[in-house]
Amino acid sequence: MALAAGAHRTQTALHRYYVATHAADAYVDPGFGFGEESLNLGRIERLPQVAHWELTALLAALARGRSGQPLVPSSVAYLAPMDGRRKDSIDRPKLLRGRLPNPAVPDEALGDSKALQYAGVRVGDTLTLRLVSHDSLWHHADAIHFYADPATARWGPLVTVRVVGESANARADVDGGQFHLSPGFYRVYGGRVGLGSWVDELAVRLKHGPADVPAFAAGVSRIAGNLGYGFFDPSVARPTVQRSMTLQTRALELLAVLGGVAALLLFGQALFRQATLDSAGHGTLRSLGMTRGQLVALGAARALTMAAPAAGLTVLLAAVLSPLAPIGRARELEPHPGFSLDGVALAVGGAAVLLIVLAVGVLATWRVALAAPGEDRIRREAPGKVTSVTAALARAGCAPALVAGVRMAIQRGARAAAVPVRAALVASVLAVGVAVAALTFAASVQHLLQTPRLYGQTWDFEGGPSPSRLVDRLKADPAIGGLAVGAGWFNPPVHIDGREVGVRAVDQLKGSIDPAVIEGRAPRSPDEILLGTNTLGALGKHIGDRVTMTDGTHAVSLRIVGRGVIPSSKSLKLGEGAALSFQTLRRVQTEAQPDTVEVRLAPGVDRNRELARLDRLFEGSIAVRPQAVTDFGGVDQMPFYIAALVGTAAAAVLAHALLTSIRRRRRDLAVLKTLGFTPAQLSATVASQATTVAMVGLLAGLPLGLGVGRYAYNLFADNLGVVSDVVTPVGVIVLVVPAAIVVANLVAALPGWTAARTRPAPVLRAE
Amino acid sequence: MPVRALRSVNLSVEAGEFVAIMGPSGCGKSTLLNLVAGLDIPSDGELELAGVTLRGKSERELARLRRAHIGIVFQFFNLLEDMSALENVALAAAIAGASPRQAERRARDLLDLLGLADKGREAPGLLSGGQRQRLAIARALANEPTLVLADEPTGALDSEGGLEVLELFRRLHADGQTILMVTHDQRVADAASRIVLMRDGRLPYVDDDLSAAPFTGARRA
Numbered sequence: 001m002a003l004a005a006g007a008h009r010t011q012t013a014l015h016r017y018y019v020a021t022h023a024a025d026a027y028v029d030p031g032f033g034f035g036e037e038s039l040n041l042g043r044i045e046r047l048p049q050v051a052h053w054e055l056t057a058l059l060a061a062l063a064r065g066r067s068g069q070p071l072v073p074s075s076v077a078y079l080a081p082m083d084g085r086r087k088d089s090i091d092r093p094k095l096l097r098g099r100l101p102n103p104a105v106p107d108e109a110l111g112d113s114k115a116l117q118y119a120g121v122r123v124g125d126t127l128t129l130r131l132v133s134h135d136s137l138w139h140h141a142d143a144i145h146f147y148a149d150p151a152t153a154r155w156g157p158l159v160t161v162r163v164v165g166e167s168a169n170a171r172a173d174v175d176g177g178q179f180h181l182s183p184g185f186y187r188v189y190g191g192r193v194g195l196g197s198w199v200d201e202l203a204v205r206l207k208h209g210p211a212d213v214p215a216f217a218a219g220v221s222r223i224a225g226n227l228g229y230g231f232f233d234p235s236v237a238r239p240t241v242q243r244s245m246t247l248q249t250r251a252l253e254l255l256a257v258l259g260g261v262a263a264l265l266l267f268g269q270a271l272f273r274q275a276t277l278d279s280a281g282h283g284t285l286r287s288l289g290m291t292r293g294q295l296v297a298l299g300a301a302r303a304l305t306m307a308a309p310a311a312g313l314t315v316l317l318a319a320v321l322s323p324l325a326p327i328g329r330a331r332e333l334e335p336h337p338g339f340s341l342d343g344v345a346l347a348v349g350g351a352a353v354l355l356i357v358l359a360v361g362v363l364a365t366w367r368v369a370l371a372a373p374g375e376d377r378i379r380r381e382a383p384g385k386v387t388s389v390t391a392a393l394a395r396a397g398c399a400p401a402l403v404a405g406v407r408m409a410i411q412r413g414a415r416a417a418a419v420p421v422r423a424a425l426v427a428s429v430l431a432v433g434v435a436v437a438a439l440t441f442a443a444s445v446q447h448l449l450q451t452p453r454l455y456g457q458t459w460d461f462e463g464g465p466s467p468s469r470l471v472d473r474l475k476a477d478p479a480i481g482g483l484a485v486g487a488g489w490f491n492p493p494v495h496i497d498g499r500e501v502g503v504r505a506v507d508q509l510k511g512s513i514d515p516a517v518i519e520g521r522a523p524r525s526p527d528e529i530l531l532g533t534n535t536l537g538a539l540g541k542h543i544g545d546r547v548t549m550t551d552g553t554h555a556v557s558l559r560i561v562g563r564g565v566i567p568s569s570k571s572l573k574l575g576e577g578a579a580l581s582f583q584t585l586r587r588v589q590t591e592a593q594p595d596t597v598e599v600r601l602a603p604g605v606d607r608n609r610e611l612a613r614l615d616r617l618f619e620g621s622i623a624v625r626p627q628a629v630t631d632f633g634g635v636d637q638m639p640f641y642i643a644a645l646v647g648t649a650a651a652a653v654l655a656h657a658l659l660t661s662i663r664r665r666r667r668d669l670a671v672l673k674t675l676g677f678t679p680a681q682l683s684a685t686v687a688s689q690a691t692t693v694a695m696v697g698l699l700a701g702l703p704l705g706l707g708v709g710r711y712a713y714n715l716f717a718d719n720l721g722v723v724s725d726v727v728t729p730v731g732v733i734v735l736v737v738p739a740a741i742v743v744a745n746l747v748a749a750l751p752g753w754t755a756a757r758t759r760p761a762p763v764l765r766a767e
Numbered sequence: 768m769p770v771r772a773l774r775s776v777n778l779s780v781e782a783g784e785f786v787a788i789m790g791p792s793g794c795g796k797s798t799l800l801n802l803v804a805g806l807d808i809p810s811d812g813e814l815e816l817a818g819v820t821l822r823g824k825s826e827r828e829l830a831r832l833r834r835a836h837i838g839i840v841f842q843f844f845n846l847l848e849d850m851s852a853l854e855n856v857a858l859a860a861a862i863a864g865a866s867p868r869q870a871e872r873r874a875r876d877l878l879d880l881l882g883l884a885d886k887g888r889e890a891p892g893l894l895s896g897g898q899r900q901r902l903a904i905a906r907a908l909a910n911e912p913t914l915v916l917a918d919e920p921t922g923a924l925d926s927e928g929g930l931e932v933l934e935l936f937r938r939l940h941a942d943g944q945t946i947l948m949v950t951h952d953q954r955v956a957d958a959a960s961r962i963v964l965m966r967d968g969r970l971p972y973v974d975d976d977l978s979a980a981p982f983t984g985a986r987r988a
Contacts (some may be wrong), residue, residue, distance in 0.1 A: 390850065390854070391851070391854055393852065394857065394858070394861065394867060394870075395867050395871070396867065397866065397867045400858060400861050400862050403858075404858075405848070407849055411849045413849060414849070499967075667845065668847055668849075671845045671846075671847060673805060673830070674804065674833065674839050674845075674861075675833070675834070675858065675859050675862050675906075675910075676828060676830050676831070676833045676834030676859075676862045676863060676910070677862065678826065678827040678830040678831070679826050679827065679830075680827065681830075697835070759806075760801075760806045761797075761798075761801040761806045761807050764841060764845055765797060
């Protein structure tokens with residue numbers, strides 16, 4: 001129930017964050033230009049839809065992170081309020097640590113979690129910025145490169161700011177963190193005249209929220225006329241952020257469902273058996289004149305005495321555990337962390353527990369009530385069933401305690417002394433199976449995270465648009481084994497069979513850098529194309545079929561030769577897209593320009609050194625890990641939680657089975673003692689029973705878990721649209737064997753001690 | 768409140784004897800048997816079994832003594848229902864230290880001796896009352912005990928079954944087995960070579976009224 005409530009809280013965290021922080025409804029900027037007429041933001045502020053506005057400069061600055069790495073604009077932005085006001089009406093920061101910058105102190109800054117991570121700084125640390133003055137930016141924009149040393153590049157003042165707080169990051173961008181400079185900073189360090197900014201951005205909250213965006217956009221367009229400007233509706237990008245939380249929500253929901261099913265399977269049997277045994281004596285009641293209906297009502301009342309406290313305890317426990325949610329990124333954004341009473345989830349969950357326990361009790365009572373009058377289904381002794389397994393063990397010379405323990409593990413016993421061995425065996429198989437499946441799945445996810453090739457990045461480095469002389473230099477470089485140039489990152493999508501599809505279109509200049517192929521092969525000739533899994537499915541096509549690619553003016557027919565993974569970009573999501581040659585793309589997009597350089601290093605080179613060199617040459621790589629893969633990295637621990645949940649439930653079922661066994665088989669234990677079993681041998685009997693249950697679990701659970709783990713990961717990879725490469729962590733899985741046996745014996749410790757203390761005389765006398 | 772189950776018990780059983788302790792229900796017969804078997808510990812007094820005193824022995828030591836010297840036959844059989852007849856008997860031999868082969872052979876021999884040779888694979892639940900008690904006796908003999916203890920061995924049987932069991936005990940005694948049996952039934956006690964009365968926790972019980980009665984000799988009516 002806690003998991004279900006946590007899932008709901010995780011899913012709704014982003015919406016509640018936007019409400020609590022007064023998120024902007026739109027952003028407008030006049031674009032990046034010098035000396036030209038630009039959009040008058042003052043007129044935008046006065047549009048009738050605007051309720052509140054804030055003006056912020058996106059400053060140009062050079063900086064280095066704690067480890068000396070340059071902080072390029074794609075990783076960190078520096079925002080300064082232009083009106084001296086604190087950010088308290090729009091996009092209010094959600095503080096995680098520290099405090100907001102003091103408007104009276106210009107050298108303070110607030111960093112969001114991503115910015116602090118990129119810069120390698122914490123609250124209390126300082127960051128030195130080489131500001132780029134307005135003049136320098138105006139005259140030298142092309143020459144400014146972010147690998148320049150801030151200490152020596154004299155493009156503006158050198159400023160040291162202190163990080164006084166950390167805020168949550170809810171940006172929709174794949175990359176990018178922000179430092180919010182003090183409201184006093186802009187004025188002190190030169191304002192509009194002194195400081196160079198890439199963009200002055202107006203954030204607005206509208207009177208009727210998102211509903212006013214179309215009217216507002218129309219007003220902006222009218223005021224802008226022929227002038228260029230930027231307009232950003234954040235609601236368009238919010239689904240991207242929400243998607244990462246949705247993934248974690250689904251994981252929690254899956255965990256909740258699995259937990260519920262496991263509990264039902266594992267405890268349901270015990271509940272049913274208990275309810276059945278509680279109905280013992282119904283034969284007597286019927287002979288006294290009670291009707292079937294009255295007996296069922298009696299069973300229901302009995303079940304209710306269990307169900308009501310169970311439901312109450314469940315609700316209480318869920319409330320106590322509520323501070324653990326939300327999880328992942330949502331936890332950072334949660335505006336009201338701590339205890340949370342989700343009335344709906346708790347009410348539904350409590351009702352479910354109540355109804356299930358009641359239903360099990362009524363069902364068990366109904367079964368007993370169906371028995372013929374005078375017949376007591378419980379007391380009737382069934383002939384004992386004898387197994388050859390224990391006989392074989394005895395013949396093989398196994399110790400009597402072992403033989404007795406195995407017998408108790410696999411034989412239910414006669415009705416009155418029946419023990420839920422089946423539940424314990426099933427629980428054991430489930431626990432081992434789930435643990436192995438979880439380990440296999442998690443190892444494969446880790447492998448995916450660490451192997452860019454699997455999510456389409458089949459090269460070592462990806463650079464942005466580059467001058468041809470750089471490309472020629474790389475072609476001649478012996479450290480470069482493969483080189484491809486084309487369009488991918490910034491290229492607009494094409495239409496394939498009427499559907500808008502992002503493309504990665506490169507020509508091989510040196511060696512061969514093929515896309516990651518799942519099925520079929522990479523394109524080799526100008527009329528071939530490879531499609532992402534989801535795109536192929538959406539088009540309803542198969543390998544070998546033909547498609548038509550067009551930009552509205554030009555069209556070309558292409559044959560699908562493969563299904564693979566197209567590297568993500570800002571517009572291309574994992575599982576989607578098309579891969580083809582750049583020359584083929586230009587048959588449709590005749591004006592297309594190369595914006596992507598893929599580089600594969602030659603074998604044997606110093607990888608770290610060469611990557612650092614390429615980083616300097618290109619001023620950073622534009623490659624990013626796909627958000628979907630990063631999101632899964634946030635839940636890669638989930639399989640372990642599932643395994644831990646099922647394992648704990650299995651241990652509980654085993655403990656119940658052992659304690660029940662000792663209670664119901666006390667006569668057998670007493671007889672063994674009269675035959676000469678020592679207390680230690682009785683303990684050993686219980687330990688053997690537990691070990692047998694663990695061994696059955698291992699024998700059946702190991703292969704089952706391996707199969708399920710592989711199947712689940714293949715399904716996951718196919719769904720995600722990545723290359724499936726299942727990893728079986730043999731070394732870790734082997735540890736499951738001793739772990740299962742140790743856990744089983746730990747669970748058996750108390751029951752074994754109890755068994756050793758069996759006093760035969762009173763037991764046998766009572767029997 | 769503690770109950771004094773036994774008081775003033777004085778008994779010795781010689782090797783080869785078949786002794787019946789007779790007394791009403793609740794007089795302490797089963798308690799005495801449990802003490803002899805080492806399943807209970809006396810609060811005071813001395814108890815010796817096969818020359819070994821039981822006083823001060825740990826549970827483990829008592830268990831080992833039981834394996835070596837004691838076979839118990841219960842009123843309600845107390846067989847292990849999930850094991851076959853053969854396994855029930857073989858288990859007792861195995862616990863006493865016999866190898867698997869020896870245990871199985873001994874079990875078969877005993878079942879044969881007690882007329883259950885064809886019932887070896889059966890579960891106890893499928894046997895008649897008399898057959899189950901014979902199986903219990905076979906199990907009690909599996910460890911070649913110094914002493915067989917029998918607690919109301921015919922109590923749960925019909926008259927025919929009871930006679931079968933008593934005849935078995937006579938045969939075992941004739942073969943030299945030492946038996947100590949408790950019963951409330953005179954007819955069952957008569958199978959023994961010596962009867963000792965027990966009452967109110969006292970053994971041997973002497974009826975003071977009878978011993979104090981005047982000697983009347985023989986009188987004509």
